[in-house]
Amino acid sequence: MKITDVTLTLFKWENIPIVYHMGGAGSSSPEVQMGLVTIHTDEGVEGHSFLGASMRGANLDGLTLIEKLKPCCIGQNPLNREHIYREMWRRNRHTTLRCIGAIDVALWDLGGKIANMPVHQLLGTYRQSIPTYASSPTHKDIATYIDEAQAIKAQGFPGYKIHPPTPWERDLKCVEAVRKAVGDDYMLMLDSAWGYNYKQAVKVGRAIEELNYHWYEDPLGADDITHYTELREKLDIQIIATEYSWGGLEAYVPWLLMKATDALRGDVAVKGGITPCVKAAHLAEAFGMNYEVHHGGNSLNNWANLNVIMHIRNTEMFEVILPDGAQKYGIIDDLKIDKNGHIAAPTAPGLGAKIDFDLIKKKTVAVIR
Numbered sequence: 001m002k003i004t005d006v007t008l009t010l011f012k013w014e015n016i017p018i019v020y021h022m023g024g025a026g027s028s029s030p031e032v033q034m035g036l037v038t039i040h041t042d043e044g045v046e047g048h049s050f051l052g053a054s055m056r057g058a059n060l061d062g063l064t065l066i067e068k069l070k071p072c073c074i075g076q077n078p079l080n081r082e083h084i085y086r087e088m089w090r091r092n093r094h095t096t097l098r099c100i101g102a103i104d105v106a107l108w109d110l111g112g113k114i115a116n117m118p119v120h121q122l123l124g125t126y127r128q129s130i131p132t133y134a135s136s137p138t139h140k141d142i143a144t145y146i147d148e149a150q151a152i153k154a155q156g157f158p159g160y161k162i163h164p165p166t167p168w169e170r171d172l173k174c175v176e177a178v179r180k181a182v183g184d185d186y187m188l189m190l191d192s193a194w195g196y197n198y199k200q201a202v203k204v205g206r207a208i209e210e211l212n213y214h215w216y217e218d219p220l221g222a223d224d225i226t227h228y229t230e231l232r233e234k235l236d237i238q239i240i241a242t243e244y245s246w247g248g249l250e251a252y253v254p255w256l257l258m259k260a261t262d263a264l265r266g267d268v269a270v271k272g273g274i275t276p277c278v279k280a281a282h283l284a285e286a287f288g289m290n291y292e293v294h295h296g297g298n299s300l301n302n303w304a305n306l307n308v309i310m311h312i313r314n315t316e317m318f319e320v321i322l323p324d325g326a327q328k329y330g331i332i333d334d335l336k337i338d339k340n341g342h343i344a345a346p347t348a349p350g351l352g353a354k355i356d357f358d359l360i361k362k363k364t365v366a367v368i369r
């Protein structure tokens with residue numbers, strides 16, 4: 001079998017609610033162009049992935065996917081994922097990790113379809129379901145966090161993660177108010193989205209330890225390994241970093257050797273696909289650590305993340321970022337939690353999602369090849 005073509009279908013996603021992230025530094029757009037990546041083969045079977053998110057249209061990255069990465073695929077056996085990955089990685093400075101990830105995810109989808117099994121089964125299944133948590137955007141008012149946390153608890157999510165309003169003094173008020181609103185035992189996490197310096201991080205960290213928060217995510221700059229090491233020595237709460245630390249598999253090594261984080265983190269969009277996520281998860285396992293999976297930024301990436309999670313032993317939860325209106329698009333019967341707040345393993349071949357091809361056809365802006 002050979003890859004004969006790679007195409008990127010840009011399609012409109014309209015009426016997206018505006019939500020803010022990173023203390024207001026990022027936001028969704030009311031309308032973006034999403035991308036359907038299709039890997040075509042000489043035997044007719046196809047692999048798919050989505051490029052883009054409500055915060056970042058596929059048109060921004062997509063031209064480099066076609067110009068720089070498509071040549072790594074044409075004429076190759078689509079099952080030679082490691083070889084294709086190596087060739088794509090060698091070109092990482094000429095494209096983005098999101099594009100490398102989109103091709104890699106589509107290759108895994110194709111591999112699962114060829115094998116007639118879900119991707120997690122192809123990798124080797126560890127589990128059949130996973131608990132979830134809901135993750136807030138950045139809100140302006142603490143009252144909004146309180147309402148959202150209570151609603152999420154009532155919906156049956158096992159946990160709620162705060163992306164706080166900033167600055168740190170307000171964050172202290174926010175974490176306290178939310179704890180009070182949901183009771184002492186409900187699982188809460190704080191993701192400060194690289195918002196603090198070391199002293200601020202210690203103050204907020206001590207407060208959430210007292211408030212029985214489950215983990216403390218990305219309090220310091222994404223690459224500030226030395227301060228993460230100091231912070232981790234100072235605090236008892238689990239510190240989770242590396243979601244957006246730069247680089248490939250080797251870039252995790254100093255975090256591990258310097259004991260700068262309690263878990264590794266990433267997802268198929270920001271780390272470049274299923275292939276590097278699985279490698280990083282296995283690397284973490286060797287150090288007795290978890291690999292906690294970040295949300296994927298679009299519907300199909302979340303199905304890809306879910307397949308990784310069903311394969312790896314060392315992970316705890318699936319992240320559902322809020323609200324659905326800015327996260328879910330282009331899938332029929334998208335992921336939902338069950339009555340226990342879990343999400344079940346995909347059962348259909350490949351990623352296991354049903355892509356809404358009719359919708360994509362209606363909303364198509366251009367096909368790039």
Ligand SMILES: [Mg+2]
Nearest residue numbers: 191217218243
């Ligand atoms: Mg995060």
